[in-house]
Amino acid sequence: MNDVTLSINGKAVSAATEPRVTLLDYLRDVAGLKGTHAGCEHGVCGACTVLVDGDPVRSCLMLAVQAEGVDITTIEGIGGLGARAGELGIIQDAFCEAHGLQCGYCTPGMILAAEALLSVNAAPSEHDVREAISGNICRCTGYVQIVEAIMLAAKRLRQRNDTSAPDLTPA
Ligand code: FES
Numbered sequence: 001m002n003d004v005t006l007s008i009n010g011k012a013v014s015a016a017t018e019p020r021v022t023l024l025d026y027l028r029d030v031a032g033l034k035g036t037h038a039g040c041e042h043g044v045c046g047a048c049t050v051l052v053d054g055d056p057v058r059s060c061l062m063l064a065v066q067a068e069g070v071d072i073t074t075i076e077g078i079g080g081l082g083a084r085a086g087e088l089g090i091i092q093d094a095f096c097e098a099h100g101l102q103c104g105y106c107t108p109g110m111i112l113a114a115e116a117l118l119s120v121n122a123a124p125s126e127h128d129v130r131e132a133i134s135g136n137i138c139r140c141t142g143y144v145q146i147v148e149a150i151m152l153a154a155k156r157l158r159q160r161n162d163t164s165a166p167d168l169t170p171a
């Protein structure tokens, strides 16, 4: 085993790791970040989605050794988007408000897919949102409220970034 050092949510994590260990297992078992969920573990469901240099990636299909030298963001590291320490970010808050989750198993992957979309498209259409989450399976919601949550988050992020508009960020 060789040491594998990864940059996760802005912090370096290092551990002796076998080459066969997936990024998903490294995040959960080595880094202790259980918010990245293991679903199908063969690239179908999207529950394991993380951001790699800002792009959504299925961490069950990537080896930990392949992730050296890139920036990884997990659900635990996403609160900074519009949030103070310990608070929900704007996207997370919108999921709660629009009832975009039930059991929550798909939710971290959905939120990271939304984060990736909204970081490059501030005013997505419903079609854009559905396409962005098309690789993420939800067995509970029927997707309608997830789409509503992401559209709500997009609106709030635009309002936050528009200094002439009233601040609607929750106090
Ligand atoms: S657990 Fe990775 S895609 Fe399902």
Ligand code: FES
Residues within 6 Å of the ligand: 100, 101, 102, 103, 104, 105, 106, 107, 137, 138, 139, 140, 141
């Ligand atoms: S909320 Fe249960 S799988 Fe999506």
